[in-house]
Amino acid sequence: MGRRIGLVCGFLVLIFTFFAWRLIYLQVAQHDYFSLKAAEKHETQIPIQAKRGRILDRNGEELAVNIPVQTVYADGTHIHDPAAVAAVAAPFLEMSVEELTEKLTTKREYVVIHKGVSEENARAMIRAMEDHKLHGLYLQEGSVRSYPNGEMLCDVLGYVGPNGHGADGIEKTCDASLMGQDGFRRIEHDRKGLEIVVYRGQEQLPENGSDIRLSIDMGLQAIAEHEVDEAYKMNHPASATAILADPNTGEILALASRPNYDPNKFNKAKPEDMRNRAISDIYEPGSVFKVVVTSAAYNEGIVDDKTRIFCENGHFSYGGKVIKDHHGSGDLSIPEILMKSSNIGAAKISLRMKDQMFYDYVRKYGFGTRTGIPLPGEIPGQVIPPHRWDMLTKTRMAFGQSISVTPIQMVMAMSAIANGGKLLKPKLVLSKGEGSAELEEAPVAQVVKRESANYVANALEKVVSTQGTAPLARIEGYRVAGKTGTAQKISPHGGYLPGRYIVSFAGFFPVNHPKIMGIVIVDDAKLGESANYGGSVAGPVFSKIGGKVARYLDMEPEPTDAVTQSGEKTTISAR
Amino acid sequence: MRANRRRPSNSIEVNFLARWLVVVLLLGLGGIFFVYLKNQQHAVGDQTRVVEAALREVEAKNEALAAKITSMTSRGALQRRLDDGYLHLEAIRDTAIARVTPAVPAEPDGVLRTASREPASRLGPDAPQRVINR
Numbered sequence: 001m002g003r004r005i006g007l008v009c010g011f012l013v014l015i016f017t018f019f020a021w022r023l024i025y026l027q028v029a030q031h032d033y034f035s036l037k038a039a040e041k042h043e044t045q046i047p048i049q050a051k052r053g054r055i056l057d058r059n060g061e062e063l064a065v066n067i068p069v070q071t072v073y074a075d076g077t078h079i080h081d082p083a084a085v086a087a088v089a090a091p092f093l094e095m096s097v098e099e100l101t102e103k104l105t106t107k108r109e110y111v112v113i114h115k116g117v118s119e120e121n122a123r124a125m126i127r128a129m130e131d132h133k134l135h136g137l138y139l140q141e142g143s144v145r146s147y148p149n150g151e152m153l154c155d156v157l158g159y160v161g162p163n164g165h166g167a168d169g170i171e172k173t174c175d176a177s178l179m180g181q182d183g184f185r186r187i188e189h190d191r192k193g194l195e196i197v198v199y200r201g202q203e204q205l206p207e208n209g210s211d212i213r214l215s216i217d218m219g220l221q222a223i224a225e226h227e228v229d230e231a232y233k234m235n236h237p238a239s240a241t242a243i244l245a246d247p248n249t250g251e252i253l254a255l256a257s258r259p260n261y262d263p264n265k266f267n268k269a270k271p272e273d274m275r276n277r278a279i280s281d282i283y284e285p286g287s288v289f290k291v292v293v294t295s296a297a298y299n300e301g302i303v304d305d306k307t308r309i310f311c312e313n314g315h316f317s318y319g320g321k322v323i324k325d326h327h328g329s330g331d332l333s334i335p336e337i338l339m340k341s342s343n344i345g346a347a348k349i350s351l352r353m354k355d356q357m358f359y360d361y362v363r364k365y366g367f368g369t370r371t372g373i374p375l376p377g378e379i380p381g382q383v384i385p386p387h388r389w390d391m392l393t394k395t396r397m398a399f400g401q402s403i404s405v406t407p408i409q410m411v412m413a414m415s416a417i418a419n420g421g422k423l424l425k426p427k428l429v430l431s432k433g434e435g436s437a438e439l440e441e442a443p444v445a446q447v448v449k450r451e452s453a454n455y456v457a458n459a460l461e462k463v464v465s466t467q468g469t470a471p472l473a474r475i476e477g478y479r480v481a482g483k484t485g486t487a488q489k490i491s492p493h494g495g496y497l498p499g500r501y502i503v504s505f506a507g508f509f510p511v512n513h514p515k516i517m518g519i520v521i522v523d524d525a526k527l528g529e530s531a532n533y534g535g536s537v538a539g540p541v542f543s544k545i546g547g548k549v550a551r552y553l554d555m556e557p558e559p560t561d562a563v564t565q566s567g568e569k570t571t572i573s574a575r
Numbered sequence: 576m577r578a579n580r581r582r583p584s585n586s587i588e589v590n591f592l593a594r595w596l597v598v599v600l601l602l603g604l605g606g607i608f609f610v611y612l613k614n615q616q617h618a619v620g621d622q623t624r625v626v627e628a629a630l631r632e633v634e635a636k637n638e639a640l641a642a643k644i645t646s647m648t649s650r651g652a653l654q655r656r657l658d659d660g661y662l663h664l665e666a667i668r669d670t671a672i673a674r675v676t677p678a679v680p681a682e683p684d685g686v687l688r689t690a691s692r693e694p695a696s697r698l699g700p701d702a703p704q705r706v707i708n709r
Contacts, residue, residue: 061650067642068635119639123632141635146642148649197620198613222650 042188043201049141050180053209055157055170057218058251058430064157064171066143070122072113075193076106079136088132092125093117104136113137116144138193145171147263149218152225155276156216156255156375156428159263167266168274170212170428173374177432180209210433215251220244223548224254228520231541232258235525241277241407242545247415247508247517250424252373279371279378282404283502283521286487286534287469289400290346291417291456294334296361297349299452303334309345311337316344319391323347335459339468341484343399350398355386358394364447365413366423367405373426381405400487411519414506417460418481418514421446421453457481461511464539473505473539475546477557481514482507482542484534489524500524505538509546510558516549518542 026034055064072093079085082104083097090097093114103113117125122139129137145160158169165179166172186201224242232240244254257277261269275281297303314328325342337345350358363369368383382404384393396402408426416423423444447453460481464474469484485504488496506519520538527537549555646652656662 062645065642065645066638068638119632119635141631146646148642148646149651150649152651194621195624196617197623198616218650222654226654 043186044189045184045186048183048185048206050182050206051208052143052145053178053180053211056211056213057216058214059217061218062148063153065146065148067146068119068141068143069116070119071115071140071142072117072122072137073140074104074111074113074137076108076111079104085134085136088128088134089125089137092121150264151260151262153216153221154260154263155257155278156214157263159266169375170214172376174212174429174432178209178212181207212432213430215253215427215430217253219552220549221254221256223545223552224256227541227545228256228258231522235522235527235537237522237526238524239277240523241521242541243278243407243411243519244549245411245415245426245517247418247514249427250412250415251427276375276377278407279373279375282379282381282406284403284487284490285400285405285410285504286485287341287399288410288483288485288504288506289403290338290341290398291414291460291483292362292365293346293350293358293398294338295417295448295452295456296358297353298334298455299448300353300357302352303349308333309337309348311342311344316347318347318395321392323395335462338459338483339462339465341469346398347395350394355389355394359386362397364423364445365416366409366444367403367413371408371412371426373408374428379406381409400485407519407521410506411517414508415517416447417453417456418508418517420450421448423447457511470505470535470539472535473507473542475509475543475550478509478550478555479511479558480507480509480546481511484539486534501532503532503534503537505534505542507542510555512558515555516546518545
């Protein structure tokens with residue numbers, strides 16, 4: 001009897017020893033492993049999305065905002081009757097019941113059913129599901145980028161790609177500031193998937209993206225857009241571009257071009273419409289470039305107020321080729337060369353300069369170098385170095401051939417004439433983040449002396465006189481200085497395309513204290529050869545833009561130096 | 576010899592028993608109170624979750640509506656409505672404008688400035704200049 005009892009006891013001791021050992025093994029030796037398993041089952045880290053910063057114009061007008069949307073996803077393990085769920089949910093998801101049923105017939109835990117569902121529809125769907133006591137469809141918060149002004153300013157704003165990152169424009173260059181930093185929260189959930197708030201763990205709040213305030217003024221932008229649009233519809237060019245800037249600070253105030261696209265529907269846009277022509281198109285500037293050679297020569301003392309250059313009555317043979325003027329002239333002063341846009345005069349000025357000196361001035365004006373505007377895709381243009389010049393290159397460059405520039409380079413170069421000779425870096429972003437200090441840009445270089453810049457600026461005022469090439473670019477009540485450009489289009493096969501021109505007008509006003517610098521470029525307008533000039537196509541657009549801009553900014557009308565038919569200057573009061 | 580007529584019995588130590596009963600009762604009550612508090616915590620947690628979800632919903636709705644307002648009142652949208660004829664611009668009669676300073680007509684187009692400033696020459700050299708750098 002005692003032996004039996006001993007055996008039973010021994011057996012029990014063995015069993016309990018085994019259980020105790022197993023318990024210690026599971027609880028102690030395997031503690032980390034099973035803790036992790038438990039955590040995987042019940043704990044999860046949910047991301048808290050940072051809101052992308054808005055893009056605002058200089059006056060706080062919203063240019064890019066976020067619209068909250070929901071991604072609807074299904075947990076197949078919670079769906080017992082896919083057809084019933086589909087019948088309730090399909091109307092809210094703009095899907096057919098059959099299509100949704102097919103998607104819901106799954107045992108996977110995470111199946112994205114529909115992205116970008118509006119907040120309203122998503123909540124209504126969840127309520128309908130609850131009313132029918134159905135489970136399995138859940139919401140995931142997100143947002144889509146919206147551009148309230150549609151196509152307006154698309155080249156500057158760019159757009160956000162499907163991955164949530166900026167894909168073009170300011171959205172791309174300022175992506176890091178706009179994105180912010182996502183936060184997270186560690187939670188435990190019950191078997192229904194609901195959070196157990198009591199066991200809420202570590203939490204890091206998201207850092208929302210900074211708002212970006214641009215230098216763009218939407219009032220001016222609307223004016224530029226309207227006039228560029230009118231010119232585009234009227235002249236049917238390949239493209240039309242207008243840029244407005246503050247010549248004293250380098251701030252870009254408006255940038256409009258056609259054709260353009262709607263960044264809200266970027267996936268439907270043609271690639272050629274999405275190119276920012278202001279920074280990624282190069283063109284031969286034509287006569288606008290004469291301001292470079294004249295200001296450089298004046299700055300070096302090669303020409304002065306008394307200089308008169310014989311312009312060969314319109315035909316100048318040099319290096320085996322003939323340089324022609326539109327209207328033949330004899331002796332012309334420097335302002336007259338600009339006023340009449342004499343190619344021969346500009347070429348002869350360039351011949352008085354040493355090659356390297358002329359080249360250095362071209363580079364000092366910023367040609368052949370990216371301006372550094374904070375937009376993706378800027379190109380530096382093309383400037384041929386002196387060692388590759390032939391006999392004609394310098395004379396051609398003097399009137400804007402054999403050199404390729406971007407519109408933004410031309411704006412900054414002309415701004416240097418307007419502001420007393422300082423080349424500025426174009427400024428597009430005023431500040432990043434609420435309350436942050438305005439970003440300062442230092443001048444890139446003093447290209448020419450103030451006197452030289454003023455001399456050329458005053459000479460350019462004559463261009464819009466009745467004797468100049470752009471009387472149609474005048475703005476009533478304001479003194480305007482500017483220069484026309486008419487350049488033949490380069491053929492991809494070499495040489496020039498006959499009868500096809502890129503015409504432009506670059507100018508600023510008021511002349512004494514320039515506030516606005518503008519350029520209008522019309523590429524290949526479908527007009528007769530006799531009508532396709534910078535002064536007749538781009539000039540009027542500049543004038544219309546300038547008139548409206550002056551009224552919008554409430555610029556005080558000023559006394560106008562008008563050049564009479566006889567060429568004498570008279571001062572008239574604008575009031 | 577006198578025999579002990581009391582039947583042998585084990586006495587109950589009431590004090591001892593009462594002490595332990597109180598201890599057990601207190602422990603029991605403590606446990607029940609702990610469970611009650613824990614349940615309350617969970618109930619409050621559930622309410623917190625519901626309120627947070629409602630807040631998120633309201634915030635999202637607010638953002639969606641704000642975006643809709645922005646889009647409907649944007650420059651582009653207003654311009655489209657103007658072009659389509661849904662909106663019309665009405666010129667404000669000169670007599671309906673209260674002017675702080677006299678109007679300056681911009682000759683020769685004769686346009687009257689809607690918001691005018693005294694020319695600097697009339698105010699004198701020390702007058703502050705308005706910066707139009709907007």
